[in-house]
Amino acid sequence: MVLAVNPRAGRGRGLEHAERAAGVLRVWGLEPVVLAAADLGSLLELLRQHLREPTAPVRAVVAVGGDGVVQAVLGVLVGLGPRGADVPLGLVPCGTGNDLARHLGIPREDPEAAAGRILRRLDGPPPPRLDVGRVRTGDGRTVHFGTVLAAGFDAAVNERANRRPRLRGAARYLAAMLVELRRLKPLDYRLETVDAAGRTRTAHRPGLLLDLANTSSFGGGLRIAPDARADDGLLELVGVDPLGRARLLALLPALLAGRHTRLPCVRVERVRSVVLEAPGVVAYADGERAGPTPLRVDVLPGAVDVLA
Known part of the structure; x- marks a missing residue:
């Protein structure tokens, strides 16, 4: 599992939220990889490289930040075609808007609860599919x-x-x-x-x-x-x-x-x-x-x- 984080999201709490979510995932036996970079373009390049040449199967990509980070991660997944469509998207919201998380009912400003939602979906019925504009x-x-x-x-x-x-x-x-x-x-x-x-x-x-x-x-x-x-x-x-x-x-x-x-x-x-x-x-x-x-x-x- 990959966590793509905007370090500046949530007034600079992006990395903190990512590590708190990753801690929950580790308790349940997952080995999340946290990707962070100084700017969004560099972060997306890291993510693309990780998805193209994974060292292990990627169970999900989790966007940690606001709607801008989610938008960018959606673009990467859609841009990879069938390979990207096979990788589900998770959200750990900590931006200023968090409107996609709001629409989906994902807990905002609570990275442990958001990580719990991801875990339940991973082990439960097939997740819902999201239309993308x-x-x-x-x-x-x-x-x-x-x-x-x-x-x-x-x-x-x-x-x-x-x-x-x-x-x-x-x-x-x-x-x-x-x-x-x-x-x-x-x-x-x-x-x-x-x-x-x-x-x-x-x-x-x-x-x-x-x-x-x-x-x-x-x-x-x-x-x-x-x-x-x-x-x-x-x-x-x-x-x-x-x-x-x-x-x-x-x-x-x-x-x-x-x-x-x-x-x-x-x-x-x-x-x-x-x-x-x-x-x-x-x-x-x-x-x-x-x-x-x-x-x-x-x-x-x-x-x-x-x-x-």
Whole structure:
């Protein structure tokens, strides 16, 4: 078993969480290998090398960190093709969002309990399979995601927050949101969707938010798609019509609680794929920069076994 850890996750507690989880696994006779590196790219290269040339069968890869680490590990497993599909994914959450763990009911900030869930799944019935979102960018890159792709006001806040490295934590995102509220204007979306029944449709619509959800929440519990499932081979396309600043702020409590989906200004549809174009919009997947539109987004049904 391999634990791939972001040492900086959980305010620098990533390695501590990994060792605590590894201790539980060792008690039950496993010999976990902890992989850590100074940056994510180096960590993924270590993981790929270990999976390509294993010294022993790899029973699982456990992502220790937040949704960004999970996204990266998913990309490695999917990228290895059939070899990666045979290796289940485990989670020891210790990031800021942990939305995939939240959706799957995995204990957060409790590495011993998360390791216990992994052990029970290893020795129990076959684990459930997780759909994985796939984004193909205009420059030929492919990005995978487990939770949500955001391409609207929420993504703009994320993009601006990343330009403010001197601020940390919630303050960085609050400052970014205040700036984006001042700049608020409708976005011009052009969409080509394939719906659940396989019908292709095109649409040109203005809006403030456009998210593609594999799971129910993102951003640390924002329940953008409360009915989303990660095992149905579909994504939920959630759009919010143009709103003023006051109405958008009034909508936020409903978004947090997942009560927004029946409001007149919100559209929800289940899709197999979307071609998305919106001038000036940079999309984020699992809280990480995916790239500017145009983008082609679809879902890989049951791409990875998940020990949850």
